[in-house]
Amino acid sequence: MASIRISQMARPTIRTAAWRRSYRYTVPAGGSRSYSIPAGSSKKVQIVEVGPRDGLQNEKGAIIPVGTRIELIDRLVRAGMTVVEAGSFVSPKWVPQMAGTAEVLENIAWKRGVRYPVLVPNLRGLEDLRELFVVHPEEPSLTDEVAVFVGATDAFSRANVNCGVEEALARTAQVVEGARGMGLRVRGYVSVVVQCPYEGAVAPARVREVAKELVQMGCYEVSLGETVGRGRPHEIRALIEEVTRDVKVEMLAGHFHDTYGMGVANVLEALACGVRTVDAAVGGLGGCPYSPGATGNVATEDVVYALQGSGYDVGVIDLDALAEIGSWISAQLGRETESRVGRALQARARRGKL
Numbered sequence: 060m061a062s063i064r065i066s067q068m069a070r071p072t073i074r075t076a077a078w079r080r081s082y083r084y085t086v087p088a089g090g091s092r093s094y095s096i097p098a099g100s101s102k103k104v105q106i107v108e109v110g111p112r113d114g115l116q117n118e119k120g121a122i123i124p125v126g127t128r129i130e131l132i133d134r135l136v137r138a139g140m141t142v143v144e145a146g147s148f149v150s151p152k153w154v155p156q157m158a159g160t161a162e163v164l165e166n167i168a169w170k171r172g173v174r175y176p177v178l179v180p181n182l183r184g185l186e187d188l189r190e191l192f193v194v195h196p197e198e199p200s201l202t203d204e205v206a207v208f209v210g211a212t213d214a215f216s217r218a219n220v221n222c223g224v225e226e227a228l229a230r231t232a233q234v235v236e237g238a239r240g241m242g243l244r245v246r247g248y249v250s251v252v253v254q255c256p257y258e259g260a261v262a263p264a265r266v267r268e269v270a271k272e273l274v275q276m277g278c279y280e281v282s283l284g285e286t287v288g289r290g291r292p293h294e295i296r297a298l299i300e301e302v303t304r305d306v307k308v309e310m311l312a313g314h315f316h317d318t319y320g321m322g323v324a325n326v327l328e329a330l331a332c333g334v335r336t337v338d339a340a341v342g343g344l345g346g347c348p349y350s351p352g353a354t355g356n357v358a359t360e361d362v363v364y365a366l367q368g369s370g371y372d373v374g375v376i377d378l379d380a381l382a383e384i385g386s387w388i389s390a391q392l393g394r395e396t397e398s399r400v401g402r403a404l405q406a407r408a409r410r411g412k413l
């Protein structure tokens with residue numbers, strides 16, 4: 060059995076040929092591990108801000124008023140976020156936190172160049188979105204993108220959308236077709252890609268099959284949702300290696316929850332595997348209503364802090380503004396921000412330190 064001793068002078072380990080082909084770390088002999096971005100690989104990283112949707116949908120403490128959700132989105136855009144998931148067209152009986160998403164889209168300070176995807180689970184949700192375009196024919200800018208989602212296990216899928224994976228895929232295919240027919244781009248999520256709260260460990264091959272189906276339906280990207288937040292970097296690598304047998308790495312995104320504190324490590328591992336889009340939520344908002352115990356998404360502040368100055372390019376993002384937004388929205392929920400970086404920056408700001 061392989062054993063790992065953690066010391067300051069880590070030795071290089073022998074890897075398989077597959078690992079060597081795809082590796083992104085360099086471990087200098089007798090030195091410490093460092094990251095490098097391989098020559099020719101894109102340095103641009105797209106962060107998809109999911110706080111206003113995935114974050115707030117699971118906040119049980121308070122249902123955030125529509126006006127505050129609009130302010131949250133506008134502030135995130137002013138801080139430099141260029142993709143902000145704005146809400147979802149789901150049943151308000153199932154997810155009351157997302158009621159009023161149409162009003163959110165109608166009232167955000169829409170900015171050219173920013174994308175505001177909305178989650179749509181079924182044709183009923185898509186009809187609601189279509190209706191909004193009919194009411195606002197002059198506003199093609201409401202949104203140009205929807206997100207669809209399918210769990211990798213039957214039990215999670217039933218808890219989330221009231222049907223098993225096969226039926227969820229069939230329903231989703233209808234949504235994708237309808238949305239593309241409306242001229243919208245479609246992003247797919249696969250949930251519970253490492254662990255399922257009901258079925259336990261999830262086989263990467265199962266995730267690959269669902270991801271492949273989403274791509275075949277017409278999704279331009281598939282976000283791998285580590286819904287439970289128990290996954291570790293080596294599991295993320297194994298997952299990506301498996302999924303990329305069928306789906307190009309350029310079409311994948313990483314979506315990590317921070318339940319076990321692995322969020323940033325998993326982001327770095329996904330980037331090291333060649334993924335260039337990651338989801339995050341300001342203040343570490345959220346979780347998943349159908350994943351008991353799962354805490355929030357990896358905090359946007361933590362991801363931005365980890366990547367700024369690293370050689371990766373996350374665009375122009377005002378980290379102090381993000382920290383403020385994370386504290387502000389958390390206060391609306393009656394608690395402190397979950398972002399470690401956010402708390403540290405806010406503490407420094409209070410002490411007047413640069």
Ligand SMILES: CC(C)(COP(=O)([O-])OP(=O)([O-])OC[C@H]1O[C@@H](n2cnc3c(N)ncnc32)[C@H](O)[C@@H]1OP(=O)([O-])[O-])[C@@H](O)C(=O)NCCC(=O)NCCSC(=O)C[C@@](C)(O)CC(=O)[O-]
Nearest residue numbers: 113148149150153180183184208220221248250251284286
């Ligand atoms: C999918 C349904 C709607 C099916 O729910 P259902 O009960 O099977 O559907 P139904 O067709 O029988 O309809 C039941 C009632 O809901 C209404 N309804 C039906 N659809 C809609 C709609 N779109 N909008 C508004 N209302 C709707 C429908 O009109 C009816 O109303 P009633 O006749 O009882 O008054 C339901 O299960 C649902 O909304 N579930 C919520 C799913 C959800 O939002 N989950 C969280 C998102 S996934 C996630 O967060 C994970 C992810 C993506 O972030 C990544 C990760 O894994 O970390």
